[in-house]
Amino acid sequence: MKKLFVVGIGPGAYEEMTLRAVRTLQQCQVIVGYTVYVDLIREHFADKEFLTTPMRQETERCRLALKAAEEGRLTAMICSGDAGVYGMAGVLLELAAAYHQVEIEVVPGVTAAVSGAAVLGAPLMHDFAVISLSDLMTPWERIEQRLRAAAAADFIICLYNPCSKKRSDYLRRACEILLEYRESGNLCGYVSNIGREGMCSKICTLEELMEAKTDMFTTVFVGNSDTKAVNGNLVTPRGYLL
């Protein structure tokens, strides 16, 4: 069998990769990925052949990787964060069913929920829900249903893809839904460009979150009813007797 690795590179900084991810990329001949993420790691793997496709060409990117692997070149497809959380691992496994000589190995990485939480403090210390606000492939009604369920059951909520050029008001719409269940002072936070140049983070209330300037590189956190600010950190207590 020929191996095709799908590797989560973490939030972007080289040092946030796992040793396993680094060693996997070092041993490969070909690295395939979205242009932006390939540029984040290119300098550290300068001797590799890089194949890139722009956004929205995910299945084409997977086929590029599968073909390279089938031709006998040891290949890795990279994803930001973790390959299995809104990444390419799923579609790659599905497409690979037609490539009988190629076996997929998923190399996990630090997803934005985890790396963003570390920047803010410790908001994810209790049960949490991860929801993407992108309705490119998910009907908005389903997203709304999940926001309502998570808000009502007092989950900490982590929002991926809070907005894009075409969806500039989605975070506001999500906040309006959450405010039906939560106090306006419910503590929240968001982090942009986690572990990369231009990283910035902010702690705010749910009401203030409605007006937050976010982009597709922002991860948003909505605390639960216990979440509080401790010395400038967003912390959800787990219940230890202190």
Place this chain on the structure above:
Amino acid sequence: MKKLFVVGIGPGAYEEMTLRAVRTLQQCQVIVGYTVYVDLIREHFADKEFLTTPMRQETERCRLALKAAEEGRLTAMICSGDAGVYGMAGVLLELAAAYHQVEIEVVPGVTAAVSGAAVLGAPLMHDFAVISLSDLMTPWERIEQRLRAAAAADFIICLYNPCSKKRSDYLRRACEILLEYRESGNLCGYVSNIGREGMCSKICTLEELMEAKTDMFTTVFVGNSDTKAVNGNLVTPRGYLL
């Protein structure tokens, strides 16, 4: 200010640590942790001073670390997986408020939801909820409410702490609740000892999950209504046109 690092070491294998976690531990003089996790990494950091406490002595462990840091020794507290997901980052940030000379830095790691998913394939490709079945510090009613909310809104569900010696039937009780909302054939999977000696994983139905033998080192995944098996992998499609 004196720094105290709280470091997620990932699922357990040395190579699943991030470069940043490795470098952080290398530069520290003292490493503090739960005995089992310290033993996982001890050989790679043989020149360090190790301070350990057994399970259930989490706040004492935090105070050990804070004291070592306050005394001027560069110190890291380690957690399995990520420090911010049911880890020590939260309680450490709370306790640190009384140690004015000590500043906490959270170094994120690969949490079991992510590392376990990679072993099974790609179950977490869509919105998911992470729920701990431990009722040591959370009333069971709240856990049950979250199970119901996540099941009804078709989240993929990842269960931490599915059982322990004292809670041997909790996974069964959780499955009974989920079966009120989900088909008995709903695909699931579980992984024990992720990335460590004795790792094993299994894909099964929700009905079969009721009888699964799990322990405190098992992570459980309950797929959503789209989750399927592809060549022996558990995959939740995200909606790409293939």
